[in-house]
Amino acid sequence: MLALGIDIGGTNARAAVVEVATGRLLASAKEAWTDRTPENVVSVVQALVSKVTAGHELTGVAAGVGFAGMLRGDVVVNAPNLGWRDVDFGGPLSAALGRRVRLVNDLSAAAWGELKAGAARGASDSFTVFVGTGVGSAIINDDVLLSGATGVAGEFGHTKVLADGGRLCGCGEHGCLEAYMGGAKLTEWMAESGIAGTPADLERLALEGATPAKGLYDFAVGHLALAIANQVTVLNPAVLVLGGGVLLRCPGIIKRVTTVVMTRASVTSRSGLRIALAELGDDSGLVGAALLGR
Ligand SMILES: [Zn+2]
Incomplete structure (x- = not known):
């Protein structure tokens, strides 16, 4: 077929x-x-x-x-x-x-491709997070894509990392996770802070302890990791699929997300959780x- x-x-x-x-x-x-x-x-x-x-x-x-x-x-x-x-x-x-x-x-x-033919094959419940130019997610519950009342459920990149204010996001709102962690906005933030290069360069500098790289990296990656852990607590997926150009080029981000999810998501929601990298690429x-x- x-x-x-x-x-x-x-x-x-x-x-x-x-x-x-x-x-x-x-x-x-x-x-x-x-x-x-x-x-x-x-x-x-x-x-x-x-x-x-x-x-x-x-x-x-x-x-x-x-x-x-x-x-x-x-x-x-x-x-x-x-x-x-x-x-x-x-x-x-x-x-x-x-x-x-x-x-x-x-x-x-x-997310559907990864569920049926990629990293989450065999599962019916997945939470998929892609960090590339932007930050996006999709939720599959019991083999059904969650769409929400007006079709925009899963807009994880636009959850806020601050209760008020924050950096301007491409969506027009302030303080979104994507305004810090999305590749396009992170690169802007790096340039404003005098850090040249890509998010992978930021990771290398941050892991060497350089300032201000470490501050930016810890803020952005820390919020990403905690937001994912909290979603795992809420959704109780069988598989957490991580993908996107920025994530897949930054092993330190994958490691931090994995550690935070396995320590900060609720014990009941994370027991049995599998964390997998997207397999199908483009x-x-x-x-x-x-x-x-x-
Ligand atoms: Zn936004």
Whole structure:
């Protein structure tokens, strides 16, 4: 059995034919944006889909679409990377592809991919945290993605680390975890503090005890670790999946998160907890979208 997955990110679009039983990509194609208007995005995706589906039997198979943005059904409410607000995307895309489409948040898609074909394989309850440019999470409870009343549940990056004020986040609010720990905002904060380089450079300096690197690192990573431990207490997942470019390039962050979760999450919620690193890399969203689309 085959599935069709599409991943629409801030820099490119990807499409793939996925084998449902294994999550394996049988064909995939990618194209970087030169024009981010909804009309062009639809035509780029249409071309990618005809390329990957050639030679595969996918008649009547719906497409799952992982989308980097806030969604309500077929409507993209807000996609800062594409500059979209309140765009009906599902309708035109479905018409262009001649098949039903299901839009899902990219992080939800990635969490689903990891649950069905990656690090959380075999589990029904997972809490997935990705730290890359931003900080995101997805909650799967008893094989169902938690979406909340208006579809924005799991916005873990926008939980606050201070009761009042704090650094400005990309979402427009102050004091969000992402405003400190998201790769883009952390790099800004480093530059303001006279620290050059990437979050991995910050980690190296901090672990050597250099100031002010250690102060920034301890604040950001300490809050990330405690926030994850508290979510484990609330959600009692079977698997905590950690992924994203910043996390996977900073072994010190993974170590700190693991230690704090295993000492500060409640004993009952963490007993039996498995902590695993995301396994599917850049493909998790594509695989998850395909499997959710079916
Ligand atoms: Zn925020």
